[in-house]
Amino acid sequence: MKHDESNKPKEQYVHSVFENIAGKYDIMNDILSFRQHKRWRKFTMKKMNMQLGDTAIDLCCGTCDWTISMANTSGESGHIIGLDFSEGMLNVGRQKVKKGGLNKQITLVQGNAMSLPFEDNRFDYATIGFGLRNVPDYVKVLEEMKRVVKPGGMVVCLELSKPTWQPFKGLYFFYFQKLLPLMAKLFAKRYEQYKWLPESLALFPGRKELSEVFRKIGLNHVEAFPLTSGIAALHIGIKENMDV
Numbered sequence: 001m002k003h004d005e006s007n008k009p010k011e012q013y014v015h016s017v018f019e020n021i022a023g024k025y026d027i028m029n030d031i032l033s034f035r036q037h038k039r040w041r042k043f044t045m046k047k048m049n050m051q052l053g054d055t056a057i058d059l060c061c062g063t064c065d066w067t068i069s070m071a072n073t074s075g076e077s078g079h080i081i082g083l084d085f086s087e088g089m090l091n092v093g094r095q096k097v098k099k100g101g102l103n104k105q106i107t108l109v110q111g112n113a114m115s116l117p118f119e120d121n122r123f124d125y126a127t128i129g130f131g132l133r134n135v136p137d138y139v140k141v142l143e144e145m146k147r148v149v150k151p152g153g154m155v156v157c158l159e160l161s162k163p164t165w166q167p168f169k170g171l172y173f174f175y176f177q178k179l180l181p182l183m184a185k186l187f188a189k190r191y192e193q194y195k196w197l198p199e200s201l202a203l204f205p206g207r208k209e210l211s212e213v214f215r216k217i218g219l220n221h222v223e224a225f226p227l228t229s230g231i232a233a234l235h236i237g238i239k240e241n242m243d244v
Contacts, residue, residue, distance in 0.1 A: 011085075011136050040227050041066055041129065044158050044234050045073065047225070053077040054124040057148060059113045059141065060084055060131020064093030064106070066158075070127070071105040081123075082108045083116070114140045118148050125149065127156040133204035143217050152241035155219055156234070162206045163230035172231055176201065207233040 050056075052075040058067040061082030071080045084090050090108050097106050111117055113128070113135055126145035132138045145155045163169045205213065207224050210233070214222040219237025226233055 036228050036232070037130070038065075040158060040232050040234070041069060043225070043227065044129075044156065045069055047223075047234065047236060048125060048127075048154060048156060050074055050125065055079050055122070056125035056127060057081045057083060057116070057118065057123050057145075059116075059126065059128040059145065060134065061093060061108070062086075062089045062129075062131070064090075064096050064108070066127060066129045067093065067106055067108075068096060068100055068102060070125070071102050072100075074105070076105060078105060080106050081118075082106060083111045083113065084108075085110065085112060114144060116144045116148055120147050121150045121153075123149050123153060125154050125156060127158075129158045130160065132157055132159050133200045138204075139213060139217065142213060142219075146217055146219060146237075146239055149239050151239055153239050155214070155237045155239065157210070157236075158234050159204070159210075159232065160201055161210075161226065161230055161233035162201070162204075164206075165229060168229050172229075207235075210235055 050070060050073045054070075054074045055078060056070050056074070058064075058070065058080060061067045061084045064082050067080050067082035071078065074080065082090075082093060084093075087110055090110060093108055097103060097108065109117070113131070114137055126149045128141065128145065132141060135141050142155065142157075149155060163172050204210075207226060207230065211222050211224045214235055214237040218240065220240055221236075221238045223236045224233055225235075
């Protein structure tokens, strides 16, 4: 896959993208999703039904908005680990965690989502928000998420998706492929970096295809929820509980 003048492998290229946009990431998310990403995350938290004392690992945690939401929900008796490969993004997240007084509840780790440095059956939840399409092997990441959750635990993916309803589909892809990079150039001076976003979505499976991947790796009770006419989707799967 070609990335303009860059011939770097996908993982290295994506790392450079997020290192460059870390400081502008939050405001760009608001602009580019019309502030819908916050509503999507609220819907996701409702579906997760997280309880006090629950534990979670948040992969590709970025600037830690979802990590912080889970920490606030699980309370002082819970613990959330945020993992990202971009130190620049984690630095922004650390400031938010400190400001929220959540240093005891949240641990931030620089690491690889395809090889998690944690034992099997450790967490109640494994989550990934807007990061799965950016990894070199999304099936491997989902398998790792399944591995580290406890039996009966939940694997949760919130991600951009592909609307199927016309004419909205055509309008959306025009916006996403043509207007979005220009907006990024205007607001964040990062045209090349945000040009990566429509490229990454084009190669990523749609909602039904990703549901099949969840089932193929052995997750049960798989659910998929289209959000905002399908421009995003929430996928949930449960790790089999052998004791039931």
